Amino acid sequence: MAKNVNKDNLVTIKKDKYELSWNIDSAKSSKGEVLKEDTSKLYTEINDSVDEEIKQDKDLNNEDTDSKQKIKETLVSNEKVKTLKDLISTINYKSIFDNTDLQYVVKENDVKEEMYSYAYKFRWC
Structure with a gap:
């Protein structure tokens, strides 16, 4: 442009x-x-989606809090990369x-x- x-x-x-x-x-x-x-709404939706995914995963429910947090950070990061391409x-x-x-x-x-x-x-x- x-x-x-x-x-x-x-x-x-x-x-x-x-x-x-x-x-x-x-x-x-x-x-x-x-x-x-405005990516703030997008980031909130990604975080909420990952939280829901973690809650529904039976294997993740058995993990300790630190492990869940690390997994969440990885999932959120991956989702941001995939989603930002569609901005x-x-x-x-x-x-x-x-x-x-x-x-x-x-x-x-x-x-x-x-x-x-x-x-x-x-x-x-």
Whole structure:
């Protein structure tokens, strides 16, 4: 993703020896704003899931507290590695056209382009 919308290649995707890129003609200059993922909720869910897994495992129930803690730390670490690969990156470009924002959502094997138009104003009677 380019830092600014008016670059020649706004988006470039490379895979092996292939490359695909595109831009948006006549867009206003707009600096991209990267949205950060909130991982705290994700980490809480991972911890809860591992706790539940340990409770349901009959063999682990016979382990002492220190062993259970070490096993839990290993399981949590493994889950974080697997799960973090699935995190989503989002970049917003504000006002690329009048009343129009652009957003790219990037996941491991996907790129989703969304345009938000604020051109229409509704009047409630």
